[in-house]
Amino acid sequence: MALASSKQLLCRRFFALGFQVRNRIAGSMYDAISARHFVSNESLGSTTLIMQNGMDVQELPLVVKKISGNEASVLLFSSGIDNDSSNDCSNTNRNVTNDITDEELQDISRGFKNCSSMNELLKLLEVVPSTYVNSSVAFHILEKMMELDGVSKSFDNHTYDDIADNFTKTAVFNQLINVIFLNNEPSVLLQCLILMNRNSQFKKNLMPHFEKLKDQILLLVTGNKYKISEVCTIVNEFQSVGATADIDKMWVGITEEFANIDEKNIVNVYRTLPYFDKSRGVIASTLHRKMTSVWWNIVGTDIAEILAITKETHSSSYKLLQISARWLNTKIHTISEDELLSILKGFHALDFVNSQIITALERYIKIKGMGIVNDTLFGSIMEYCSYFRIRSIPILSKCCDYFIRNGKNLSPSVLRSIIVPFGHLNYSPDRSHEFWKLLEEVLRDKFAQFHAEHVLDVLLSCLYLERFPINFMNDVFNTYFLTNLQNTCAVWDTAKTKLKLIDQAMTLECTSYPGPLLYKDFKSVLYGIDDRIKFFVKNCKEQLIATAGSEDNLQLFKYVRSTSLVNNVFTIDALITSAANSHPKSDPSKPIALLFHIPEHYILEENLLIGPQVLRRRLLEKLGYKVVDLNYLELVKLRSQPKFFVSHIKQAIGEQH
Numbered sequence: 001m002a003l004a005s006s007k008q009l010l011c012r013r014f015f016a017l018g019f020q021v022r023n024r025i026a027g028s029m030y031d032a033i034s035a036r037h038f039v040s041n042e043s044l045g046s047t048t049l050i051m052q053n054g055m056d057v058q059e060l061p062l063v064v065k066k067i068s069g070n071e072a073s074v075l076l077f078s079s080g081i082d083n084d085s086s087n088d089c090s091n092t093n094r095n096v097t098n099d100i101t102d103e104e105l106q107d108i109s110r111g112f113k114n115c116s117s118m119n120e121l122l123k124l125l126e127v128v129p130s131t132y133v134n135s136s137v138a139f140h141i142l143e144k145m146m147e148l149d150g151v152s153k154s155f156d157n158h159t160y161d162d163i164a165d166n167f168t169k170t171a172v173f174n175q176l177i178n179v180i181f182l183n184n185e186p187s188v189l190l191q192c193l194i195l196m197n198r199n200s201q202f203k204k205n206l207m208p209h210f211e212k213l214k215d216q217i218l219l220l221v222t223g224n225k226y227k228i229s230e231v232c233t234i235v236n237e238f239q240s241v242g243a244t245a246d247i248d249k250m251w252v253g254i255t256e257e258f259a260n261i262d263e264k265n266i267v268n269v270y271r272t273l274p275y276f277d278k279s280r281g282v283i284a285s286t287l288h289r290k291m292t293s294v295w296w297n298i299v300g301t302d303i304a305e306i307l308a309i310t311k312e313t314h315s316s317s318y319k320l321l322q323i324s325a326r327w328l329n330t331k332i333h334t335i336s337e338d339e340l341l342s343i344l345k346g347f348h349a350l351d352f353v354n355s356q357i358i359t360a361l362e363r364y365i366k367i368k369g370m371g372i373v374n375d376t377l378f379g380s381i382m383e384y385c386s387y388f389r390i391r392s393i394p395i396l397s398k399c400c401d402y403f404i405r406n407g408k409n410l411s412p413s414v415l416r417s418i419i420v421p422f423g424h425l426n427y428s429p430d431r432s433h434e435f436w437k438l439l440e441e442v443l444r445d446k447f448a449q450f451h452a453e454h455v456l457d458v459l460l461s462c463l464y465l466e467r468f469p470i471n472f473m474n475d476v477f478n479t480y481f482l483t484n485l486q487n488t489c490a491v492w493d494t495a496k497t498k499l500k501l502i503d504q505a506m507t508l509e510c511t512s513y514p515g516p517l518l519y520k521d522f523k524s525v526l527y528g529i530d531d532r533i534k535f536f537v538k539n540c541k542e543q544l545i546a547t548a549g550s551e552d553n554l555q556l557f558k559y560v561r562s563t564s565l566v567n568n569v570f571t572i573d574a575l576i577t578s579a580a581n582s583h584p585k586s587d588p589s590k591p592i593a594l595l596f597h598i599p600e601h602y603i604l605e606e607n608l609l610i611g612p613q614v615l616r617r618r619l620l621e622k623l624g625y626k627v628v629d630l631n632y633l634e635l636v637k638l639r640s641q642p643k644f645f646v647s648h649i650k651q652a653i654g655e656q657h
Contacts, residue, residue, distance in 0.1 A: 307346025379417030423461025
């Protein structure tokens with residue numbers, strides 16, 4: 001047999017060296033005890049480092065190693081500071097084994113790996129000179145012991161017949177562990193950590209060894225002895241055992257490997273961010289800086305994952321988002337639909353938009369719009385546009401065509417994602433007749449499949465564009481639908497607000513609607529007041545009084561009611577009840593409603609109001625008010641100049657009426 005001859009050859013080689021073991025148990029125990037004493041005479045502590053990067057100041061944890069009982073500690077910060085005692089051990093081992101070739105060491109390891117029983121392994125170990133057992137060989141022996149006998153069973157088995165064998169295996173095992181510690185070989189220590197983490201019972205019984213193993217690996221990481229990929233593996237292994245405090249000290253091992261981070265491993269480093277705490281910021285900053293030089297070669301799935309991780313860890317930066325947007329605009333025609341969907345969700349979650357993303361989406365829709373297979377992608381693009389108020393004509397026009405072509409085959413959730421942005425962005429579809437006719441058919445056919453609150457969203461979108469869904473009012477205002485809405489909506493007050501808005505808008509604008517249909521509720525106000533507007537109006541009260549002519553002519557935050565309605569309609573930011581002194585062109589018989597519009601009320605980078613604000617204006621005009629729209633940001637600039645402030649408002653009143 002080849003296996004037998006290999007073992008015989010190995011044994012003859014060792015016997016030829018004249019090595020004999022007289023007392024295996026006694027010798028092993030002595031070596032183990034002395035080795036254990038040698039590797040445990042060091043201890044680790046921790047300290048902190050204050051690091052400043054521009055205006056950013058961080059307090060970072062670091063490892064310290066005690067030299068002696070009363071001596072000061074040495075800070076392990078970079079590859080220039082080594083673990084002296086560890087190096088001595090490694091040098092000693094190299095001197096002992098420098099006459100042994102790598103081929104011979106591989107033969108030794110293969111000999112142990114080919115053992116089929118624990119007794120066979122121990123017998124082979126008797127004839128192996130101790131100088132031939134380096135850290136790599138010791139690890140392979142240890143790995144084979146766990147495979148053959150299950151080390152954890154050896155410690156739990158306390159029968160009389162097995163005491164001697166267990167004593168022997170325990171002694172051998174301790175000796176092998178200490179050989180690994182004495183040699184302090186980084187790759188072997190990492191292999192040992194991975195192996196020990198895979199056996200929880202083994203780790204429980206040998207916790208003193210496990211703690212020592214962690215300490216030595218931590219010293220090597222902070223001494224920059226591991227490659228960046230190995231550091232990532234160590235972080236994951238430490239996380240699996242809950243050693244989070246130790247993980248936080250490994251930031252040096254990552255920052256010192258900055259030059260070796262590339263497009264292939266950068267996402268693996270990003271994956272470790274959730275496991276860091278105090279040092280997460282410096283690692284994230286390092287990775288974001290590296291992205292500037294490797295972004296071109298990163299694949300789409302990695303970009304999406306990086307965005308998701310930085311969202312989860314709150315470690316995103318404007319630089320990273322800009323780079324990601326540039327990547328998207330550059331690679332838009334080479335990525336898959338799933339990659340684009342994931343990246344878009346990442347930007348959405350991080351609340352980021354810029355011109356490059358908009359351009360990329362317009363280019364993608366223009367070329368692949370009608371050929372998109374994943375309808376969820378089209379819905380996500382429209383949701384993104386709606387959320388950031390992107391009134392892109394190419395996207396909306398292509399989406400209209402897509403809906404007309406595929407509307408009957410779309411799921412209710414996708415239908416809602418596609419339809420709602422049209423109203424929110426105040427965009428009436430080009431093929432209006434086909435669009436609204438198909439929407440009514442689809443909504444009728446799939447009404448029962450829609451989430452109740454999504455139905456309200458679709459109906460409101462129609463109202464924003466002055467399309468009155470009169471045929472669906474009986475389906476909405478009935479006991480079954482309202483009960484379903486209350487049981488399934490996320491927030492009842494929000495759903496109730498939508499119902500009231502539909503009821504009041506239909507009452508004011510649709511002559512065939514027999515409303516209002518909802519019960520009387522004087523407490524509710526449909527549109528809350530933004531805190532920015534509250535603060536602004538209170539601080540500019542004197543200028544507003546000057547605009548109105550007197551304090552008696554001015555009302556702030558007026559809750560509007562009508563005799564024909566039983567509910568509030570909207571809140572007017574400032575109401576001038578007499579326009580006699582406000583502007584000569586104004587009709588004094590009608591009160592003037594001043595509406596201060598914050599940036600979120602406008603289409604992105606356009607002076608065009610979004611759908612809800614357009615409806616707000618129309619309903620107030622239906623109630624007899626003269627509505628004047630004022631840009632909040634323009635007024636803020638004039639707040640320190642009262643005369644120009646008042647003149648600006650009066651001019652707006654005259655121009656809009």
